[in-house]
Amino acid sequence: MIESTLPIGVPLLLLGGAIVTVGAGLVRRSAAWPITLVVLVLSALVSVRQLLVVLAEGPLTHRLGGWPPPIGIEFAVDGLSAFVTSVVVVIALLVLLYARDAVRRETPEEEVPFFALLQVLLLGLTGMVLTGDLFNLYVFFEISSLAGYALVGLGSREAPVSAFRYLLLGSLGASFYLMGVGYLYVLTGSLNMADVASILPGLIGNPTLTIAMTMMVAGLSLKMALFPLHGWLPDAYTYASSTATAVIAPIMTKVSAYVLIRVLFFVCDPALRATIPVGSTVAWLAATGIVVGSVMAIAQSDVKRMLAYSSVAQVAYIGVGIGLGTPFALIGATLHILSHATMKSCLFLVTGSVQLQTGRRSLHSYEGLGRVMPWTFAGFTLAALAMIGIPPTAGFFSKWYLVLGGINAGEWPIVLIVVASSLLTAGYFFRLMEKIYANPSPSLKANDPGMLARISIMALGAGVLVLGVANFWFVGEVLQPALPATLRLTGM
Amino acid sequence: MEAATESIRPFLAIIVSMLAIPLIVASGEKRPNLREAWTLIAATIKAGLVFSMLPAVLAGETFTCRLLEISPGVALELEADPLGMIFAIVASTLWLLTSFYSIGYVRGAGEHKQTRYFASFALCLSATIGISFAANLLTFFVFFETLTLATYPLVLHKETEEAKAGARKYLCYTLPAGLALLTAIAITWGLAGTMDFRAGGILNGSMATTGQLRILFVLFILGVGVKAGLMPIHSWLPAAMVAPTPVSALLHAVAVVKAGVFGVLRVTGFVFGPELLGDLGTGTALAWIAGITLTMASLLAMKQDNLKRRLAYSTVGHLSYIVLGAALINAWSWTGATLHLMFHATMKITLFFCAGAIYVRTHKVNISDMVGIGRQMPFTMTAFAIGSLGLAGIPGINGFVSKWGLASGAVAAEQPIFLGLLVLSGILNAAYFFPIVHQAFFKQNDAFPRLGEASPLMVAPLCVTAALSLLLGVAPNIGIHAWELANLTARAVTGGAI
Amino acid sequence: MIDLFIGRWPYVLTVVLMLIGLYGMLVKENFLKKLIGMNIFQSAIILFFIVHAFKWGATVPVYDHHLGDAVEAYINPIPHGLMLTAIVVSVATTGVGLALLVRIYRAFGTLEEPQVLERMQSRNRS
Amino acid sequence: MKQVSIFVLILLGAVLLAAGNGLPLFGDPHAPAAKHVSDHYIEHAYHDAHTPNFVTVMIADYRSFDTLGETMVVFAAGMACLLLLRGHVRRRGGVVLPPIVHRDDSIITDLVTRAMVPVIQIFALYVVFHGHYSPGGGFQGGALLAGSVLLVRVVLGQDRSNPIFPVSWGTPFGVAGLAIFLGVGLVALAFGGSGLQYDHLPLGLEPDMLRNWGILIAEIGVAFAVMGTLVSIFDDLSGESGEVA
Numbered sequence A: 001m002i003e004s005t006l007p008i009g010v011p012l013l014l015l016g017g018a019i020v021t022v023g024a025g026l027v028r029r030s031a032a033w034p035i036t037l038v039v040l041v042l043s044a045l046v047s048v049r050q051l052l053v054v055l056a057e058g059p060l061t062h063r064l065g066g067w068p069p070p071i072g073i074e075f076a077v078d079g080l081s082a083f084v085t086s087v088v089v090v091i092a093l094l095v096l097l098y099a100r101d102a103v104r105r106e107t108p109e110e111e112v113p114f115f116a117l118l119q120v121l122l123l124g125l126t127g128m129v130l131t132g133d134l135f136n137l138y139v140f141f142e143i144s145s146l147a148g149y150a151l152v153g154l155g156s157r158e159a160p161v162s163a164f165r166y167l168l169l170g171s172l173g174a175s176f177y178l179m180g181v182g183y184l185y186v187l188t189g190s191l192n193m194a195d196v197a198s199i200l201p202g203l204i205g206n207p208t209l210t211i212a213m214t215m216m217v218a219g220l221s222l223k224m225a226l227f228p229l230h231g232w233l234p235d236a237y238t239y240a241s242s243t244a245t246a247v248i249a250p251i252m253t254k255v256s257a258y259v260l261i262r263v264l265f266f267v268c269d270p271a272l273r274a275t276i277p278v279g280s281t282v283a284w285l286a287a288t289g290i291v292v293g294s295v296m297a298i299a300q301s302d303v304k305r306m307l308a309y310s311s312v313a314q315v316a317y318i319g320v321g322i323g324l325g326t327p328f329a330l331i332g333a334t335l336h337i338l339s340h341a342t343m344k345s346c347l348f349l350v351t352g353s354v355q356l357q358t359g360r361r362s363l364h365s366y367e368g369l370g371r372v373m374p375w376t377f378a379g380f381t382l383a384a385l386a387m388i389g390i391p392p393t394a395g396f397f398s399k400w401y402l403v404l405g406g407i408n409a410g411e412w413p414i415v416l417i418v419v420a421s422s423l424l425t426a427g428y429f430f431r432l433m434e435k436i437y438a439n440p441s442p443s444l445k446a447n448d449p450g451m452l453a454r455i456s457i458m459a460l461g462a463g464v465l466v467l468g469v470a471n472f473w474f475v476g477e478v479l480q481p482a483l484p485a486t487l488r489l490t491g492m
Numbered sequence B: 001m002e003a004a005t006e007s008i009r010p011f012l013a014i015i016v017s018m019l020a021i022p023l024i025v026a027s028g029e030k031r032p033n034l035r036e037a038w039t040l041i042a043a044t045i046k047a048g049l050v051f052s053m054l055p056a057v058l059a060g061e062t063f064t065c066r067l068l069e070i071s072p073g074v075a076l077e078l079e080a081d082p083l084g085m086i087f088a089i090v091a092s093t094l095w096l097l098t099s100f101y102s103i104g105y106v107r108g109a110g111e112h113k114q115t116r117y118f119a120s121f122a123l124c125l126s127a128t129i130g131i132s133f134a135a136n137l138l139t140f141f142v143f144f145e146t147l148t149l150a151t152y153p154l155v156l157h158k159e160t161e162e163a164k165a166g167a168r169k170y171l172c173y174t175l176p177a178g179l180a181l182l183t184a185i186a187i188t189w190g191l192a193g194t195m196d197f198r199a200g201g202i203l204n205g206s207m208a209t210t211g212q213l214r215i216l217f218v219l220f221i222l223g224v225g226v227k228a229g230l231m232p233i234h235s236w237l238p239a240a241m242v243a244p245t246p247v248s249a250l251l252h253a254v255a256v257v258k259a260g261v262f263g264v265l266r267v268t269g270f271v272f273g274p275e276l277l278g279d280l281g282t283g284t285a286l287a288w289i290a291g292i293t294l295t296m297a298s299l300l301a302m303k304q305d306n307l308k309r310r311l312a313y314s315t316v317g318h319l320s321y322i323v324l325g326a327a328l329i330n331a332w333s334w335t336g337a338t339l340h341l342m343f344h345a346t347m348k349i350t351l352f353f354c355a356g357a358i359y360v361r362t363h364k365v366n367i368s369d370m371v372g373i374g375r376q377m378p379f380t381m382t383a384f385a386i387g388s389l390g391l392a393g394i395p396g397i398n399g400f401v402s403k404w405g406l407a408s409g410a411v412a413a414e415q416p417i418f419l420g421l422l423v424l425s426g427i428l429n430a431a432y433f434f435p436i437v438h439q440a441f442f443k444q445n446d447a448f449p450r451l452g453e454a455s456p457l458m459v460a461p462l463c464v465t466a467a468l469s470l471l472l473g474v475a476p477n478i479g480i481h482a483w484e485l486a487n488l489t490a491r492a493v494t495g496g497a498i
Numbered sequence C: 001m002i003d004l005f006i007g008r009w010p011y012v013l014t015v016v017l018m019l020i021g022l023y024g025m026l027v028k029e030n031f032l033k034k035l036i037g038m039n040i041f042q043s044a045i046i047l048f049f050i051v052h053a054f055k056w057g058a059t060v061p062v063y064d065h066h067l068g069d070a071v072e073a074y075i076n077p078i079p080h081g082l083m084l085t086a087i088v089v090s091v092a093t094t095g096v097g098l099a100l101l102v103r104i105y106r107a108f109g110t111l112e113e114p115q116v117l118e119r120m121q122s123r124n125r126s
Numbered sequence D: 001m002k003q004v005s006i007f008v009l010i011l012l013g014a015v016l017l018a019a020g021n022g023l024p025l026f027g028d029p030h031a032p033a034a035k036h037v038s039d040h041y042i043e044h045a046y047h048d049a050h051t052p053n054f055v056t057v058m059i060a061d062y063r064s065f066d067t068l069g070e071t072m073v074v075f076a077a078g079m080a081c082l083l084l085l086r087g088h089v090r091r092r093g094g095v096v097l098p099p100i101v102h103r104d105d106s107i108i109t110d111l112v113t114r115a116m117v118p119v120i121q122i123f124a125l126y127v128v129f130h131g132h133y134s135p136g137g138g139f140q141g142g143a144l145l146a147g148s149v150l151l152v153r154v155v156l157g158q159d160r161s162n163p164i165f166p167v168s169w170g171t172p173f174g175v176a177g178l179a180i181f182l183g184v185g186l187v188a189l190a191f192g193g194s195g196l197q198y199d200h201l202p203l204g205l206e207p208d209m210l211r212n213w214g215i216l217i218a219e220i221g222v223a224f225a226v227m228g229t230l231v232s233i234f235d236d237l238s239g240e241s242g243e244v245a
Helices: A002-027 A029-057 A079-106 A108-130 A134-153 A159-188 A193-203 A207-224 A233-239 A242-267 A270-275 A278-299 A303-324 A327-358 A374-388 A394-409 A412-438 A451-469 A471-482 B009-027 B032-058 B082-108 B114-133 B137-155 B161-192 B210-225 B236-242 B245-280 B282-303 B307-328 B331-362 B378-392 B398-412 B416-442 B456-474 B482-494 C002-007 C009-027 C031-051 C077-108 C113-125 D002-020 D037-049 D054-062 D064-085 D088-092 D107-132 D138-161 D167-190 D207-238
Strands: A060-063 A074-077 B003-006 B061-071 B074-080
Touching: A002 A029, A002 A060, A002 A074, A002 A108, A002 D064, A002 D167, A029 A060, A029 A079, A029 A108, A029 A471, A074 A079, A074 A108, A074 A193, A079 A108, A079 A242, A079 A327, A079 A451, A079 A471, A108 A134, A108 A242, A108 D064, A134 A159, A134 A242, A134 C077, A134 D064, A159 A193, A159 A207, A159 A233, A159 C009, A159 C031, A159 C077, A159 C113, A193 A242, A193 A270, A207 A242, A207 A278, A207 A303, A207 D002, A233 A242, A233 A303, A242 A278, A242 A303, A242 A327, A278 A303, A278 A412, A303 A327, A303 A394, A303 A412, A327 A374, A327 A394, A327 A451, A327 A471, A374 A394, A374 A412, A374 A451, A394 A412, A394 A451, A394 A471, A394 B061, A394 B161, A412 B161, A451 A471, A471 B061, B009 B032, B009 B061, B009 B074, B009 B082, B009 B114, B032 B061, B032 B082, B032 B114, B032 B482, B061 B137, B074 B082, B074 B114, B074 B137, B082 B114, B082 B245, B082 B331, B082 B456, B082 B482, B114 B137, B114 B245, B137 B161, B137 B245, B161 B210, B161 B236, B210 B245, B210 B282, B236 B245, B236 B307, B245 B282, B245 B307, B245 B331, B245 B482, B282 B307, B282 B416, B307 B331, B307 B398, B307 B416, B331 B378, B331 B398, B331 B456, B331 B482, B378 B398, B378 B416, B378 B456, B398 B416, B398 B456, C002 C009, C009 C031, C009 D002, C031 C077, C031 C113, C077 C113, C077 D037, C077 D054, C077 D064, C077 D207, D037 D054, D037 D207, D054 D064, D054 D207, D064 D167, D064 D207, D107 D138, D107 D207, D138 D207, D167 D207
Parallel strands: B003 B061
Antiparallel strands: A060 A074, B061 B074
16 A cells, blocks of 8 residues: 555655645744755655665556546656656755755745745646646646746846746746647547557547647747747746755756656657657757857856856757657666756755855856865866766766767767767856866855755765766666666667 | 786776875865875875786786676776786876875975865876776776866966966867767767777778778877877977976876877777778878877977976877877887887986976076086986986987887888888987086086975985886886786787787 | 638637737737736637537536436536636636736836836846 | 747647647547547446536546646645745835725725625535536635635725635635645545545445545635635735735
8 A cells, every 4th residue: 555655655745745834834934944854855755765666566556536547647657757756856855955044044034935835846846757647747737837936036136027937938838738738638538648648659640649749849848948948047047046946947847858758758659759750850959959058158157147058058968868769868868867957956056055155146256266165166066077078977978878879860960069068068167167266366255055055065966976977777777667668778 | 818807906906096085185284294195105005006916917817897887788897908007007106206206396396285286186096097997998988087187177286377278278178089089989889889998909891981980080089199199289288287397297298198198009909900990091190190290299399498398399299109109000019109108107207307306496497597407406417317318219228118119110010201200209309308418417507506406205206217217228128027018918909929 | 721610610719819819928018918918828728628528419517317328418528627727727827927027016117028128137237 | 029929920820720630520529539538427427426517526536636736736826926925025125016906985885895795605605515516616616705805805905804804814724725635635545545535535425425525525625725825815916915924
């Protein structure tokens, strides 16, 4: 019975956690953080346990209301969804450690709704990952989006404007997705992913199907900030409060990427995919996005905005992997979900700490910080090296698999872009690094943030390295079994 | 003869200096003696580990160590083969000497941020040993890039505008090179289905068209050639001379640049192999690039007045000797190349040590200011003379032995033009080194400050390296059996014997 | 094509409504109007679903003892249920959008996009 | 920019119209959407849950997790408004606006409101409880209840509406409603069923009647949550809650 409730364990914990947080917050405001911490620790335990069980025993399902699919809603967990859930929850937990002091200083009066919405956000994201129902996914999509808009809107004076734009575009994306689901429903009469997947092959050749898939991909790409639909992201990340950015930036776009994988590779079967030119379009747009995002990042003078544009580029790597769709490319994409989540959260936590300590955010003002905040910037350096793709960090290996995937697919220009983009990334990170370490700034008064924040930054920094070295354990044990058999490497 | 033993020793040799890093950092600026003790202990253990594998390697055994898998079918795998041993011995021995020298230097010159300096240094050495023991291309690449990065803070060390420019230039050359190498590795894996180094090569002509293989070769040479200082992609090396002298000595005379030429050796001998290189014609092309580089570099070296820059150009030239040997790829040239990898290191590090000793004592960097210095620093300048004579190829010093091998290789390859270039370059070497020695000893300069020698911590290592150069010149097979090791790898790669 | 307008005319109408909504979102410069455009767009999608619930000759999906379990007798209940949820989502999104607009208005004193952007920039400069 | 937008719109319109060609005809009783799952709902809903309204059975039982999510969306919106607006004026001291709600003390609106509010509220309760038999349910009923409160807020003002439904009640109502809904699901889970599997509720009834009751409890929870949250969103938006923490 415990096993069968695992798939809904994390969402229910977070749902209950949000309710309890608000309820307790009515009585005592400072209870919000500890409750959230407990909920997230439990969620992390459940998600990791779920991952282990899934790896050992195969997919788990939970039929809500006891109704078999396609009558009711089914939560179906396979390796991939268990993996992404764990990534989401664990990264969020680490950011939460940082969040206690940051939220108290940045938004002292909104502690309760902030932490409640944080859990709502995670509820939405984990729900999206775990559900096996296309429409249920839309509901969770919107739950996470609403929480996201609010968290983004709570920042500097400009934040509401960027949040409002995000809201318009996000709703547009969700609506496109819903429209796609609508077409699929009209064509198949079902909303359950597995059921739809079994009906779709009979519909090959129907022009509406192509457009339905295009709508879904477009909607998800918007949410994922895949070029050219990335317009909302830089402002949103730049103006949001540091904790909000550190939660949203690493995981929100990744979950959309996960859904894209789910739709393209689990709902569509290979024969169907062959008739729809979505894959190569996504790959090429994403490759363009890598270049555009990196070049824009170089042009920025605000560190947070630079990281935001770098997110556009990094998400595009995942897009390239999804678009290429070869076994190696998919490994690259899924591994990059994890590695980018780790390194980007680390980077944003550092910029947040710097902003809290010194109020600085421009590239120029980072001079000499390496000396006064040694631990923080040790983590930053590791994460930055991973972003560039220096071995043996995690960032290197995800790009490595993408390169192998590109070579397998024979897409040489994309291989070239993936490889050469590392140089652009190196361009903006080494410029910053030089300022951080080589320019002494004697008047600087700052030091490493408190113990909790330091732990989370260091853990993420170390994680980047450990993930890189142990990447193959991950690929072999987690990512490979999680993909459909036709998309696995041969001989594994 | 190809007996492979599972052993953790190659791994330990790499990890020992990495383990020293946290200890170095923890000791910090407050306890410099403890910090330096860690460096020395790590260096001693590392050298001990490397040497402990030597007898078995000489007997034809190799030590392999398969760590965890890092990509499907590709593990982080180490193998101590003769070629790897040559490089590892050079790096670990000279690290030990450089550690003593560094202590004298950074304290004498009053350098800042010494902790960062020693920590980066230890990381560099880990990477270097990793490069030498790497058993496949991906492992090689991992350590190759680590070395690139670990060197960056050392070049940047002084944090002046010049140092920043030099460091930037360094990255601008090495990072794209790394990417070219990465692409080449990925393609190789696609073609050959393996990344393991195998003496005689893993690629063959049936795997792809000639044109494709040529492009692949160019990518590889771009990847490793930057560090090997091949023209026209060498200019980071003189710029990187802004680093403290021990860094120049060890990294830009031994570790980094030798990693580059070591990469060339691995690519020509262990990825492409003699036959394929001959079929593609790329071996000859590379030989020409090397030939041009070694001549041009010698000419450029003459123009430099800054001693370290002159040594840098000399390094560029001598690296190309090795590349030439690797490109001609016959038993003689390979022996000469691997020997030169080792012997050039002892000679060049002597010269850099001398330059550093002079700087710390007199704060002079330009050759024109060093008139009459031999009277003040007799040991230093004698060592300098030995080193420069060796580089010019005077018999009795080890440089002669390796050049002999290379020259015989040019003859064996029936390419006498390269023999001519080697002779010419030897004359040019003499032309740019002898004036320094001459003005140091035989010109009167009463104005020269009477300061005497630098600290023993600095003078002793440079005497040791000079003595080593002499010793190896007389008896190249003594001690580490350099000649034998070089022969072993030459036999394995080319199939021929001397 | 004829088939589209004769046999599927309600669908064509939802497309038109959708385009009207999108027009508002893309072209109008007032944030509130953009939000209204978004609402129209979402309504269009809701109608798109509802259109496909319809069956000729069927009645509301409430059990009637005279009709029993006859499938043809009731229209499809699923789109109605789904859209109930979608409506709520739309309402909630509008609510959050309005909350953001209140904050924008408080910070910048206007809801016209060009003016807001101008004021954002002039404040950044000063 | 405008031209580009219109071009994009025309393009999208053309694509969407083209997509229409693959869709089933309007009102086709044999379209895929009308078969498959839909059939099952029509044939079984009444017998499964003893509830004639198929839509109610569907949203509150077959696909009740959607509805729990939907309630969560409303709750999230409430939290979002609270996060964005409450306390904002006080702390940042931005442009203080005149109250959004303008009141003129007209006797007609006053009286009509007083007359209408009880009717609306009774109708709202009817909608909640009669959702099993006719269109209606928790969300609609909750919205009506919220509407009645808002009518009082708008017409009679904060002072006189506070005794009916204080500003500070919005969030607790939302929390309570969600807790009721989630509670039903968890109780079912605890008694050996799946989440939200009402036939495992420990009430000692036949499965179909249990589902009937389960649906009702869920609807009541939704009504609470929606009412509380909508009122609190209004309060946040109108700035009335600014002084209350």
